[in-house]
Structures are given as structure tokens and as C-alpha cells.
Amino acid sequence: MKRQAKEVQRFFYTQAFADGLRITVAILLPSLILSYFNNFALGLSMSLGATCVSITDAPGPVVHKRNGMMYCAVLIFITAIVTAFARMNIVTMGLEIVLFSFFFSMFNVYGTRAGAVGSACMLVLILTMDNPVQGSKIFAEGGLILAGGIWYLLFSLLFHTIRPYRPAQRALGECIREIATYLSIKAEFYHTSSDLDDDYKKLLAQQVVVSEKQDAVRELLFKTRQILRETSSIGRRLVLAFVDAVDMFEDITATYYDYQSIRERFAATGILDEVSVLAKDMAHEMDAIGIAIQSNTAYIKKEDIEGKLIDLKIKVDAHIAATGSSSLVLKRLLVNMRNLHQRLKDVALYFNTGSITKGRTPSKEYRRFVSHQSFNSQLLFNNFSLKSSIFRHSLRVCIACITGFAIAKTISYGHHSYWIIMTVAFILRPAFGLTTQRNYHRILGTISGGLVGVLILLFVPNKTVLFVFMVIFMLGNYSFQRLNYLAMVFCTTPFVFILFRLLGYNIIDVAKERFIDTVIGCGLAFAANYFLFPSWESKQVKIYLEQMLKANLNYFQKLADGFAGLPVKRVDYKLARKEVYVSSANLSAAFQRMLSEPKSKQKANKQIHHFVVLNHIFFFNAASLARLVIEQPEKTFSSDIIHLAKKTLSALTESIKHFDEEIRLPACTVKEVPSTSVNASDNQSLKEQLEFIYRLTKDIDKATKNIMAA
Numbered sequence: 001m002k003r004q005a006k007e008v009q010r011f012f013y014t015q016a017f018a019d020g021l022r023i024t025v026a027i028l029l030p031s032l033i034l035s036y037f038n039n040f041a042l043g044l045s046m047s048l049g050a051t052c053v054s055i056t057d058a059p060g061p062v063v064h065k066r067n068g069m070m071y072c073a074v075l076i077f078i079t080a081i082v083t084a085f086a087r088m089n090i091v092t093m094g095l096e097i098v099l100f101s102f103f104f105s106m107f108n109v110y111g112t113r114a115g116a117v118g119s120a121c122m123l124v125l126i127l128t129m130d131n132p133v134q135g136s137k138i139f140a141e142g143g144l145i146l147a148g149g150i151w152y153l154l155f156s157l158l159f160h161t162i163r164p165y166r167p168a169q170r171a172l173g174e175c176i177r178e179i180a181t182y183l184s185i186k187a188e189f190y191h192t193s194s195d196l197d198d199d200y201k202k203l204l205a206q207q208v209v210v211s212e213k214q215d216a217v218r219e220l221l222f223k224t225r226q227i228l229r230e231t232s233s234i235g236r237r238l239v240l241a242f243v244d245a246v247d248m249f250e251d252i253t254a255t256y257y258d259y260q261s262i263r264e265r266f267a268a269t270g271i272l273d274e275v276s277v278l279a280k281d282m283a284h285e286m287d288a289i290g291i292a293i294q295s296n297t298a299y300i301k302k303e304d305i306e307g308k309l310i311d312l313k314i315k316v317d318a319h320i321a322a323t324g325s326s327s328l329v330l331k332r333l334l335v336n337m338r339n340l341h342q343r344l345k346d347v348a349l350y351f352n353t354g355s356i357t358k359g360r361t362p363s364k365e366y367r368r369f370v371s372h373q374s375f376n377s378q379l380l381f382n383n384f385s386l387k388s389s390i391f392r393h394s395l396r397v398c399i400a401c402i403t404g405f406a407i408a409k410t411i412s413y414g415h416h417s418y419w420i421i422m423t424v425a426f427i428l429r430p431a432f433g434l435t436t437q438r439n440y441h442r443i444l445g446t447i448s449g450g451l452v453g454v455l456i457l458l459f460v461p462n463k464t465v466l467f468v469f470m471v472i473f474m475l476g477n478y479s480f481q482r483l484n485y486l487a488m489v490f491c492t493t494p495f496v497f498i499l500f501r502l503l504g505y506n507i508i509d510v511a512k513e514r515f516i517d518t519v520i521g522c523g524l525a526f527a528a529n530y531f532l533f534p535s536w537e538s539k540q541v542k543i544y545l546e547q548m549l550k551a552n553l554n555y556f557q558k559l560a561d562g563f564a565g566l567p568v569k570r571v572d573y574k575l576a577r578k579e580v581y582v583s584s585a586n587l588s589a590a591f592q593r594m595l596s597e598p599k600s601k602q603k604a605n606k607q608i609h610h611f612v613v614l615n616h617i618f619f620f621n622a623a624s625l626a627r628l629v630i631e632q633p634e635k636t637f638s639s640d641i642i643h644l645a646k647k648t649l650s651a652l653t654e655s656i657k658h659f660d661e662e663i664r665l666p667a668c669t670v671k672e673v674p675s676t677s678v679n680a681s682d683n684q685s686l687k688e689q690l691e692f693i694y695r696l697t698k699d700i701d702k703a704t705k706n707i708m709a710a
Contacts, residue, residue: 013295015059015170020479023054024471026155030148042144048127049148050155052076052120057152058113058482059167059216061223062160069156072117073149076124080145083128084138093129094405100125101401101425105394108430109383122425126418166296168220168238173294175213175242176347179249180286182206183340186252187279189259192267196259200613204588210249211585217242241293241350248286248343250577255336256620262329269319271312275333278308282337282344289348299351305341312337389540392533393430400424400528404521419514423521428528432536433596435529438485439522445489446518450511453494457507470498537594538603544587545608545707546659548615549700551576551583553652556622560645562629563637573630580619587612604707611703618696621689628686637686644690651697655704 011017027050034043053076056068079100086096100121107118124145133141160167185202188194221239266272281303292299316330383391404420427438456469476491493514500510555576562568591608 010291010295013170013291014174015167016483017479018166018170019057019059019482020475020477022156022159023057023478024475026050026054026152028471028474029155030151045141045144046148046151048124049073049076049145049150050152051148052124052145053149053152054478055120055123056113056116057156058116059171060113060219062157062164064113064223065160066153066157068113068117069149069153072120073146073153075117075121076149077142077146079121079124080128081138081142083125084131084133084141087129087131090409094402096125097129097405097421098398098402102394102398105397106380106383106390108390108393109380109388119426123422126422126425129418129421165234165238168217169296170294171213171217171220172238172242172245173290173292175210175217176245176290176293177287178206178210178213179245179252180283180290182210182249183252183286184280184283186255187276187283189257190272190276190279192263192272200616204612204616205592207581208585208589208592211581214246214249214581237350241347244343244346244349246574248340248347250623250626251336251339251343254620254623254626255340256617256624257329257333266319266330269315271315271319271330271333274312274315275337278305278312278337279340281305281308282340286344286347289344289350293350299348301348305344309334309337309341386533389430389535392535393428396528396532397425397428399532400428400524404524407520407524408517419517420521420524423518424524424528427522427525430535431593432529432534432601433593435525436596439526441486442489442518442522445486446493446515449490449493450497450515452490453497454507454511456494457497457501463502466498466502470495470502473498534601536597536601537590538597538601541587541590541594541608542659542707544583544590545611545704546656548583548587549652549656549659549704551579552615552618552622553649553656555580555619556645556648556652559622559625559629560642560649563645564642565637568630570630573626577623577626584612584615584619587615607703607706611700611707614696614700614703618693618700621693621696625686625689641686641690644687644694648690648694648697651694651701655697655701658701658704658708 027047030046030050031040031043034040034046053069053072056072057065058068082096082100083093086092104118104121108115128141128145131141182203185199185206188199188202189196221242263272282305285301285303285305288302289299291297313334316327316334319330320327382388385391401421401424404424408418408420423442427435427442429435429438453473456466460466460469473491473495477488477495480487480491496514497507497510501507558568558573558576591612594602594608595605
């Protein structure tokens with residue numbers, strides 16, 4: 001209970017809550033101020049404009065936010081004007097729904113923020129399609145919506161001007177906390193009684209979350225000039241702390257053993273369980289660092305990691321002395337724990353301004369770590385094909401929306417038939433699994449939230465108290481909109497019920513209508529995704545498999561060049577590492593989506609899972625070699641080491657050819673150069689590890705063949 005209370009408290013420091021609070025205040029103010037001057041209807045129109053523009057106000061560089069909100073304000077103004085004229089005739093209204101639902105869904109071609117602009121335009125279309133505006137007042141109404149959008153834009157930019165670094169701090173803190181969770185899961189691998197298969201599933205799922213958080217931080221840090229400026233101390237601290245956190249994530253990832261084997265050998269000693277506890281203690285400490293950065297408070301050290309490392313060393317030494325064996329694995333475990341602790345201290349230097357920035361400045365090359373979205377019209381036209389998943393999704397949205405409109409006009413049972421189209425437009429996603437999940441959450445959230453809303457209305461007659469409840473649910477709605485869809489819907493329903501009661505509607509009729517519309521909309525969304533141009537993940541996953549193999553090839557190429565004595569830039573290495581992280585997360589996410597689809601549509605589940613695990617093990621082992629060739633470039637290696645590296649590259653290349661027989665990848669750049677061999681024991685250990693990596697690539701090739709056959 002105490003821990004849950006702390007998590008609730010920490011939620012108030014998250015970016016999600018900050019966004020929810022800002023959006024709630026910005027939407028309420030126009031209505032409240034104009035209501036005070038007896039112009040509530042005008043304020044409601046401005047609040048609608050603010051609501052629509054708020055959809056595009058997703059975390060990211062302020063330039064992108066500003067541009068997205070500006071375009072959104074203009075487009076919702078145009079959409080509101082067109083809708084006001086089109087609604088005068090059922091045919092023109094239906095034609096607008098067909099054209100606009102398709103066109104605005106195609107905005108997803110340009111990325112998430114552009115897709116949000118499309119969603120905002122659909123929202124203003126839906127909410128104004130039943131609004132009876134006289135011809136002479138159409139442009140005035142559109143102007144009020146535009147004014148509300150501009151008001152929200154200025155209000156949001158004001159927050160950034162006052163506290164420009166807070167979004168980056170919150171994003172970095174959240175990212176570090178997710179890495180801490182990843183480390184906590186990895187600690188379970190050393191727990192002698194945990195299920196390894198279950199551990200791998202949790203690890204793969206968490207890697208997707210970590211990848212998303214890292215991308216969010218990169219967007220904020222490396223696309224914001226103010227943060228990258230050398231003169232900004234806090235900007236440098238944020239960038240360098242993030243770099244240290246990513247390096248720690250690599251160390252956690254690179255730590256790999258044959259866990260089943262070491263359990264059989266060392267379970268009785270109790271050392272592995274102690275390693276598990278120590279790793280979890282480090283995860284708790286890292287979580288505390290993330291919370292401190294996220295909440296912009298002082299960091300207080302919680303765990304005595306140094307003392308526990310000393311205790312672990314004593315146990316390892318005692319075991320070696322008692323058995324008379326060298327126990328190289330245990331020594332490596334101890335070294336890994338020390339390295340993780342050092343990385344942890346590096347991240348904690350964020351709170352010591354002088355230490356983290358001393359002799360270190362963010363490189364301009366960090367901008368290479370973020371993708372740059374093209375907005376040329378050719379990209380849109382190139383996606384006008386059934387081969388494009390966005391095009392197929394847009395067609396589904398278009399057909400489902402016009403079907404919902406026809407049902408609403410055919411069966412008259414209320415005054416808010418636009419709820420059907422709204423449900424369809426905001427539930428229907430490109431992936432079947434996500435649409436199904438949203439369907440379930442929408443119905444569950446509507447029923448549970450509706451019951452709460454009705455109970456409040458039955459037992460709370462006071463309008464002031466009702467307004468307070470409405471603001472609370474409104475705050476919850478906008479805080480959870482990008483965090484938890486079920487929680488968002490749960491908050492939305494009582495918020496809507498209370499709003500309609502305050503506007504003078506019969507709440508029982510509204511509740512019935514909303515439930516019926518939600519069920520119809522969910523049914524349409526499900527049917528559209530299942531029957532209309534379906535995009536099953538089993539047919540898409542091949543793309544992610546190929547990207548994964550190419551990322552592994554590029555990453556190992558950097559290591560192989562290092563073995564051969566060729567110069568490898570640290571930034572180039574980290575870019576290759578990032579591509580592995582992203583490709584691995586994309587593959588894991590696609591695999592999870594596939595598992596949520598109907599059983600009849602799933603193909604080669606076991607083979608793909610095996611492929612995913614093998615690729616993780618490959619990267620775990622390859623990353624453990626990075627310290628030798630990247631951090632110690634002065635070392636040289638024998639020709640047999642270089643030969644093994646070349647064989648591994650060739651095996652990876654052959655695996656990629658299963659996806660495209662005509663593909664011709666560049667020949668291996670690794671050249672055997674004269675080198676002085678490292679000492680014999682190190683060389684033998686390295687040779688054994690490379691032989692294991694080579695065998696892994698052969699297993700990956702076999703897994704690839706099995707997937708293609710299935």
C-alpha cells in the first residue's frame with residue numbers, strides 16, 4: 001500500500017500529468033471567462049478549438065510542437081467552415097465524411113504528430129456536424145474555433161518559455177526508470193527459481209518500452225538547439241546523463257551467460273541469488289535517480305552498493321578457495337556488477353554539475369541519432385497503393401465512418417449520433433490487435449465510468465461540487481490520453497455525463513445513447529479491421545526480421561573492423577548500436593501484436609520467438625566485445641580472430657538473402673592486417689566467444705529458413 005501511494009505521488013511529477021493539467025486549464029479558461037460575461041456559447045466554441053489543437057501538443061521539440069499546432073489551428077478552421085456548409089444536405093455531409101476521413105487518416109504517412117493533426121480535424125468535423133449554425137454565422141463560428149486553437153498554442157508556448165527544460169527532465173527521468181525496470185527483470189535471470197522463458201518474455205516486452213522512451217528523449221534533446229548549446233549547463237547535463245544511461249543499458253544488455261548452466265553449477269552456493277538481489281538493489285537506486293531527475297528534486301542515496309559488492313567478492317573468493325577452481329564465470333559476474341555500479345555512479349553525476357560536464361561537451365553529431373521526417377507531397381502520393389498499410393487503414397476508416405453515419409441517420413434514437421463516428425475514428429487503428437484492445441477498453445471504460453458518473457449525479461445535486469468532479473475527471477482524461485486508454489475512457493465518460501447535466505440534458509437518455517453508440521462504433525471498427533483489407537502481422541513481420549538481421553550485420557561490422565585494426569568512430573558505433581536496439585524493439589512489438597491476433601492468422605509463432613531470443617543472445621555476446629575494440633582501440637588481435645569475425649559476417653549476410661535472393665550486400669570490409677596477438681589466455685577466451693557467436697549466426701540462419709518455410 002505504501003509503495004502504491006508513492007507511485008501515485010510520483011505520477012504528479014510525470015510529463016503525462018503536466019500535459020493533462022496544461023490542457024485542462026487551457027480548455028476551461030475560455031468557457032469560464034466568457035461565461036462570466038454571459039457569453040458561454042462563444043466560450044464553448046473557443047474551448048472546442050483548444051481541445052482540437054491540444055491533440056497535437058505531444059511531447060517533442062518546441063519547434064515541432066509549434067508548427068504542428070499552427071497547421072492544426074488553420075486546418076480545423078477550414079474543416080469547421082466546410083462542415084457547416086456540408087451539414088445542410090445529407091448527401092454533401094456524407095461526401096465530406098468520405099473524403100475527409102480518408103484524407104486526414106493519410107496524414108499518418110508523415111508520422112505521429114501529423115497523424116494527430118488529422119485526428120484533430122476529424123474531431124472538429126464530428127463535433128460540429130450536428131451543430132445548427134446559420135449561414136451568416138458560419139465564419140464567425142469558425143473564427144471562434146480558430147481563436148481557441150491560437151489561444152491554446154500561445155498558452156502552451158508560454159509554459160515552455162517559463163520552464164524550457166522540464167519536459168526533457170521528465171522524459172529523461174522516465175527513461176532512466178524504465179531502464180531500471182529492465183535491470184530488475186534481468187536480475188531475475190540469476191534467481192535460481194525463476195522461469196527463464198517467462199523472464200525472456202518480460203525482457204523482450206520491456207525492451208520495447210525502453211526503446212520508446214529513449215526515442216522520446218532523443219527527440220527532445222538532439223532536436224532542441226537550446227539544450228545542445230554548449231553554454232547551457234543544464235542542457236549539457238541532460239545530454240550527458242542520457243548518454244551515460246544508454247551506455248548503462250548496453251552494459252545490462254551485454255551481460256549474458258548460459259543461465260541454465262550457471263544455475264546447475266552454482267545454485268547451491270547462494271552466490272547467484274545474491275547477484276540477483278544486488279542487481280535489484282542497483283535497479284532500485286537507478287529508479288531513485290530517475291525519480292529525482294523527473295521531479296527535479298535532490299537525489300538521496302538509498303542503497304549501500306559498495307558494501308554489498310565487497311560481500312559478494314568475499315563469497316566468490318571463499319568459493320574459489322574451497323573448491324580449488326578458478327571459477328572464471330563468477331569472476332566475470334563480479335566484474336560485471338562492478339561495471340554496472342560504475343555506470344550507475346556516472347548517471348548519478350547528473351546531480352553534480354561540475355563532475356558530469358568536466359571535460360565533456362555534447363557533440364553536434366548527436367543530431368545523427370534522430371530521424372528526420374520528410375513532408376514532401378511525393379511521399380503521400382507514393383502511399384496511394386494497396387501495398388501501403390496507411391492507405392489500407394485510411395480506406396477502412398473511410399468506409400467504417402460513412403457506414404456509422406448511415407446507421408445514425410437511419411435509426412433515430414437520440415441527439416448525439418456523431419458518437420458512433422467518433423468511436424470508429426478514434427478506435428480504429430492500423431493494427432488489428434491494437435483495435436481489438438481499444439474495443440475492449442472502450443466498452444469496459446464506458447460501462448465502469450458511466451456507472452461512476454450516474455452515481456455521482458444521483459447523489460450530488462450541488463452544481464459547484466459537480467463542476468469540481470467534472471474538472472477532476474477532465475484532468476484524468478487528458479493526463480491518461482497518451483498513457484492508458486482504459487483509464488482515459490473511464491475518466492471521459494463521467495466527465496461527459498456531468499458536462500451534459502450542467503448543460504441541462506436528461507442524463508439517463510444520454511447514458512443510454514452513449515452506450516448504444518459505443519457498442520455500434522466498436523462493432524464497426526472490429527468488422528472493418530477484420531474484413532476490409534486486413535493487415536495481419538504474420539505478413540508484415542518479414543520486414544522486421546530483415547531489418548533486424550541488417551542491423552546485426554552493420555553492428556558486428558563495426559566490431560570486426562575494430563578487430564582488424566581499422567579505426568571505428570565511437571559515434572558510428574553508437575549509431576549502429578541504436579539501430580540494433582530500435583530494430584529489436586520493432587520486431588518484439590510486431591511479434592506481440594501478432595500474438596493478439598486471431599489464432600488462425602498467426603504463423604510460425606514458435607519459430608519467430610526462437611529467432612527473437614537468438615538475436616538477443618547474439619547481441620548480448622557481441623556487445624560484450626565492444627569494450628575490447630571500441631574502448632581499447634590500441635589492442636590488436638591475431639588473424640584467427642579476424643577470420644572468425646569474417647565468417648560471422650558472411651553467415652549474417654546469407655541469412656539476409658533468404659528474404660531477397662537478388663540482394664547484393666557490400667563485400668566485407670574487414671581485411672587481415674599484420675597484428676600482434678594478445679596474450680594466449682585472453683586470445684583463447686576471445687576465440688571461444690567468437691566461435692559461440694558464429695554458431696549463433698548459424699542457428700539464426702536455420703531459424704530464418706524455418707520461418708520462411710512456415
